[in-house]
Amino acid sequence: MRGGVGFPTPHSYIYIMKKCSKCHTTKPLTEFRRNKNTPDGRQVECAVCRRLYKNEYLKSYYNKKPWMMEWRKTFSMLINRTSSIRKYNDNVDVVGYSGRQLNEHLSAINPLWRDSRYSVEHIIPLSKFNSNTPQDIVHNLQNITILTKEQNREKLGNMGRVSDNFWNNIRQYINEQ
Ligand SMILES: [Zn+2]
Numbered sequence: 001m002r003g004g005v006g007f008p009t010p011h012s013y014i015y016i017m018k019k020c021s022k023c024h025t026t027k028p029l030t031e032f033r034r035n036k037n038t039p040d041g042r043q044v045e046c047a048v049c050r051r052l053y054k055n056e057y058l059k060s061y062y063n064k065k066p067w068m069m070e071w072r073k074t075f076s077m078l079i080n081r082t083s084s085i086r087k088y089n090d091n092v093d094v095v096g097y098s099g100r101q102l103n104e105h106l107s108a109i110n111p112l113w114r115d116s117r118y119s120v121e122h123i124i125p126l127s128k129f130n131s132n133t134p135q136d137i138v139h140n141l142q143n144i145t146i147l148t149k150e151q152n153r154e155k156l157g158n159m160g161r162v163s164d165n166f167w168n169n170i171r172q173y174i175n176e177q
Pocket residue numbers: 020021022023024025045046047048049050
């Protein structure tokens with residue numbers, strides 16, 4: 001008889017082992033985070049390496065492009081204000097609108113935008129703008145939309161989706177390389 005009730009057999013899920021592509025340690029599959037795009041449904045590096053790699057990557061990225069850190073901070077502050085009791089109506093000078101206005105913009109696109117299936121994204125990604133771009137251009141409501149996680153992965157939110165008028169106003173700030 002192979003394995004009793006509640007006793008894991010060698011074929012049980014927790015016994016599937018996998019070698020991490022970064023630290024080259026063989027670990028149980030459960031120590032790799034899920035990823036729908038790989039054959040075994042897990043990431044190639046273990047969760048520990050993933051975390052280290054991500055932090056290092058972000059650090060070096062923001063060292064090279066410090067303005068991006070600033071822009072990301074502004075944007076998360078704006079998102080926070082869409083549900084802030086105290087600051088909901090306050091205008092944010094660098095972008096020229098309030099959390100209430102952002103909430104109204106997003107709710108008009110998709111009333112369920114707060115659901116975890118969706119994410120709030122810049123249509124033209126922050127990385128495309130020159131470092132001297134004013135934040136009322138970068139975070140202009142015309143550049144902010146709701147995407148599903150899949151759409152965001154496939155980069156369906158890019159470029160072509162902004163209006164011609166908006167594009168003409170901002171193209172001087174776009175990094176063409
Ligand atoms: Zn590892």
